[in-house]
Amino acid sequence: GNSVTQMEGPVTLSEEAFLTINCTYTATGYPSLFWYVQYPGEGLQLLLKATKADDKGSNKGFEATYRKETTSFHLEKGSVQVSDSAVYFCALITNAGKSTFGDGTTLTVKP
């Protein structure tokens, strides 16, 4: 079956540090890939997505590139802020619309 494996957390960084959260996937066919973010007390919300190989999704300074050859979709940000503290979920959706989520990575950014 399909699976998504995320870098284990928690991740603690100082403000303005560089962020990478690794995500790899296993799926048949060519899924679309997503990063969702969950801020404290709120529901999951879409951060960015990529629908085909080599596409780069970007939003709020975050980026992720769909790498088919390494089946990866790593999340990066050049300079994190305290307000980026949240739980980040990597997910895939197959052509049939079936979704699979990773277990989430908790990020804490300290001033």
Next chain:
Amino acid sequence: GAGVSQSPRYKVAKRGQDVALRCDPISGHVSLFWYQQALGQGPEFLTYFQNEAQLDKSGLPSDRFFAERPEGSVSTLKIQRTQQEDSAVYLCASSPEARGPTDTQYFGPGTRLTVL
């Protein structure tokens, strides 16, 4: 308009009780999803509605779980004879289009169910 809302936000049930969890999707959204999220894990798919039709219930863990969306808007997830392993956060999500590979799902805040 408003986002996806869920009620109650917290529910404590004694083992064996029945519970009903409500989801109000974004107005006009065609698709509605239910997920179960155990502590420290990602959401696990339970069931999918396209308007009032339940097109996929492959993720429902047992016949104690039942979901409906009779008028194609509000949905209710019912769990009969709750067990401790049912303790989790239940998430509802909606999407403006029929389920597909690129749809963006809009999530509610979830209902945290604790079964004692």
